[in-house]
Amino acid sequence: MPTIVFASSKGGAGKTTAAIVLASELSQHNTTITLIDADPNQHSAKWAQKDGCPTNIKLIEKSTEETIIEDIDTAQEKTAFVLVDLEGTASMAVASAISRADLVITLCQGSQDDADEAAKTIKLVNRQAKVLNRAIPYAVLMTRTNPAITPRTLKHIMNEFHAAGVEIFKTSLIDREAFRAIRSFGGTIHDLDPAQVSGVEKAVSNAHALAVEVIEKIKSLKKERELNHG
């Protein structure tokens, strides 16, 4: 516990990168994490199998629609955090993972297509919440943002989410070479050589800010649940 599910019906939205970055950052804080890869393409499994993956990140690879519920339940018993990386479609495995989530993070880059797909994912989360008769918290993580400017399209998309009452993480994941580099070289952004990869320090502080915000969100959701259950 808790289970954080990265979902977006759009391929390439940034799920795997966000899952890996959050897992890496949590791993720096003396905790245990299971990373479940339920995408047939196994992108996060490939990263976790490279040299340098922190030993407190346990990988469950090749999770499928038949195994995902059991994989999540087992992982919840064994590690402090469970992160689930999913494929970029709305499949049975995606719906199942969402049904077990304490928090769904849906990814959105600054295009209208991304925003529309994030809205579709939110609809799926709300449908699963109805089926289960429980709240399934979710928030949008804006990703591949530009640290220098917020383009008008991105501002418009964020305003639309706010108007619809959709929560957006204050931290966005900035487009950084360091986040791409760990996918190629393995390990965490903390292991990257700043002489070889640009912006490592900034990527580290970005990842840290995201982890802090996610943990705060999880804590406040837990408090809310406790208050609701007296």
Ligand SMILES: Nc1ncnc2c1ncn2[C@@H]1O[C@H](COP(=O)(O)OP(=O)(O)OP(=O)(O)O)[C@@H](O)[C@H]1O
């Ligand atoms: N914050 C970022 N900075 C730099 N590159 C990024 C960032 N986020 C994603 N990317 C790049 O964008 C591409 C797609 O990202 P990613 O693989 O994380 O998306 P995905 O949602 O997991 O895709 P899929 O649906 O295919 O699994 C990758 O090449 C990745 O390196």
Ligand SMILES: [Mg+2]
């Ligand atoms: Mg992926």
